[in-house]
Amino acid sequence: MDNIAGTKSGLTWAVHISVVLLVVLWVFPTVGLLVSSFRTADQISTSGWWKSMLPSEQSETLRTAAPSTQVLENGIYVISGNLFERPGDFEISVWGIKSNDIAAYQPGDTADMGDGVSITVQVNGDYRMVSTGEFSGRRGERVFATAKTPPEFTLQNYYNVLFDPANREGMTKAFFNTLTVTIPATVIPILIAAFAAYALAWMEFPGRALLVAAVVGLLVVPLQLALIPLLKFHNDIGIGKGYLGTWMAHTGFGLPLAIYLLRNYMVGLPRDIIENARVDGATEFQIFVKIILPLSFPALASFAIFQFLWTWNDLLVALVFLIDSTGETTVMTKQIVELLGTRGGNWEILATSAFVSIAVPLCVFFAMQRYLVRGLLAGSVK
16 A cells, blocks of 8 residues: 555655654754853853753852951941842852851851851841951951852853954954855856856767766765875965965865766756757857756755855865964864864853854855755746
C-alpha cells in the first residue's frame, strides 16, 4: 500500500522528526547566544541562559561601613546602612560572618561577633552593628551573604562592542572590514561564473568538454593545499597582504563550485526559448542578459547565500591573505579569536560579539531563502 500513488510513505514520520531535531539543534544554541548577549557578567556566571527569566542566587562577600561612620546612641556605638551598592535590587536568603559557614543566619537574625559586637542583617541588606565599645580600624566587617537577584537585561554589552568610544573590542572596525571582504568576494565569482556557465552550457566551441571536466576536477582540490602557492604568487605580482588578494583568493576557491552549479542549472533550461531568441536575431549577450539571467535567478541566489556565508565566516583565508600587524584589516572571525585570548572571562562580551557576527548572515539567509524554492520557470513554456 505504501507504493500506491497518493499515499504517504511510512517513513514520513521519521523525516519529520529528523527535521524537527535539526531545527532544535540549530535554534537552541542561537537563542542561548542571543539571550546571553543581553545579560550581565554576574548573571552569566551564576546561571544558564535558560534561567534568565528566573531570580538567581549568588554568594557575595560584602562589607559594612567603615568605623569612621559610627555614631553614639544612648551609650552604644552603632554602625548602620545597607550592604549593597544598589539597595532594593537584592534579597538576602541566608548570611554569615565566617567564610566556612556563610549560611549560619537567616534575615533578621542577630550574630555575635565577639568583644561585645553584634550585627543584625535584614532581607533587603539593611544592617545594624552595635558595640559597647568604640569601633576601631579602617575597614568595615565582612559579611557573607547569599542573595537572590532578579532577572536583568542590558544593552550595555552592545554599546561596549559597537559604540564604545574607546572601542576596546575593535568589533566595529572588524565588522566593516568583514563587509569589505565579503561583498566583493561574493559578487565577483557569481559574475564570472554566470558568464562561464552560459558558455559551457549553450555555446559550441572546441575543448568545451575538457573545460567542464577541469571544473569538476578543481572541486576536489583542497583549500589548504593551494594557500601557500597562491600567497607566493600574490606576493610576486604585488597583491598579497591586502583586500585585493583576499578577493581573488575567495574568487578562485569559489569559482569551480559556482560554475558547476550554474552550468548544470542552465543546461536544464528549455532549449526552445534559446533557439527562438536566436531565430529572432538576439545576440548571445542579449540572450544571456535578458533570458538566462532572469531564469537562473534561483541558482544565482542560492550560490550567493552559500558564498556569502562561507566568506563571512572564513578565518583561514583571512589569516593568510590579510596579514596586518596594525589591525586595520582585521575581520570579525579573527577579532573574536583574539577576544577569546584577551577577554576570555568576559562571556557577555564574547556572546555579544559572536551574535553580531552571525546576525548579518542570518538576515541574508532569511531574506533570500525563498529564492531557493521559487520556480521562476512556471508558465515560460506551454
